[in-house]
Amino acid sequence: MSPRRSAAEALRTRDRIIDRSVDLASLEGLEGLTIGRLASDLGLSKSGLLGHFGTKEALQIAALRRAAEIFNAEIWAPAEPAAPGLPRLRAVCAAWISYLEREVFPGGCLFVSATFEYDGRAGAVHALMKRQFHAWDGRLTAEIRAAVRAGDLPADTDPAQLVFELYGVMMSLNHTIQLNGDRSAAVRARRAIDRLLAG
Amino acid sequence: MSPRRSAAEALRTRDRIIDRSVDLASLEGLEGLTIGRLASDLGLSKSGLLGHFGTKEALQIAALRRAAEIFNAEIWAPAEPAAPGLPRLRAVCAAWISYLEREVFPGGCLFVSATFEYDGRAGAVHALMKRQFHAWDGRLTAEIRAAVRAGDLPADTDPAQLVFELYGVMMSLNHTIQLNGDRSAAVRARRAIDRLLAG
DNA sequence: ATAGCGACCGAACGATCGGTCGGTATAGCG
């Protein structure tokens, strides 16, 4: 049926596969993502699709990387113009809540579901996820420290403690939106963040 | 090989199946729980095992119910003797943190993973989970209201807001323990709770 | 003593899983 595509078109095909993988994985989980379903959704054969990645694990990793790019574009990039420290921290949290509220991923934040799906299992997916969370920990911690230096947060602030609580708010928001379909929980998240970041 | 067991032994068999299901589901997810794996773990045939429940969905529901019993026994029962309101609320949170710290379920709180696994899907499992969360919401809300009436929490406390933030702390704790194996995060959870419940 | 219930087994079902293989047709390069 479909003959060979040009290199440029092949890249677009690969792109479409990853995009659809991210959406499907957010709905069904990274493990529930199946090659057959994905192929039929995109009008490809399983073998043609898998040719782009080799293994399912490689596809999962590609999806996770793409999700990280989207996350960065949604949360960190908009906050970039803000001044380091508390202003940027506030911008990050606002973008984060908005990202959950708008359901950028149809089944909720892919990292939240993936971390609870893969926290126990070993393997490349687990390792990559751990690295990604660690990177975000680092970025958040850096901003918190800057805010403390600037006097915008109390001097005795424990960055790890604050990061821990920030994650909690975001996970609870993701949970409420996805389980109960209650997007208005975003106002509760904003209130919680306001209290956490009050100087 | 194994002949028929008496009715009492059959109940014990059913019990063993459910117990093992809860553990497996906390590690692999309610969907990753497979009949074949479960049967071979317990030295049963797939058909003999499934005969107790009929369908996989019924087994998942039995596992979820059992998990709820354990959760109640771990979190609510120990807090029962405490006075209604803030004392009981503190007891509940302490037991909750301890339950996560001790990893009562080997793969972390089954409800946390299950809610992120099933929040999108329709079906009996989703419905049951939603009901269970709703029940806990109600219990927590009742204690919070009692604490407000007793003057142990500020009069302008929004119970739904507090429940939202309590869930966040527990989810973040579960995440940290399971992804990073860092049980010491329990001290961060206790600090966060102390601040949330400070009069 | 015996009939029947039911817990359990072993074999098999169709479906689907991730993955392999050989072939085909074209795009890009010489």
Add this chain to the structure above:
DNA sequence: CGCTATACCGACCGATCGTTCGGTCGCTAT
């Protein structure tokens, strides 16, 4: 133009999924 690299397909693999079926055998009630 011809050559090669490769994007893709269709057929197929063994394994495993949840589920069904017929049969066996011990417990229990008569």
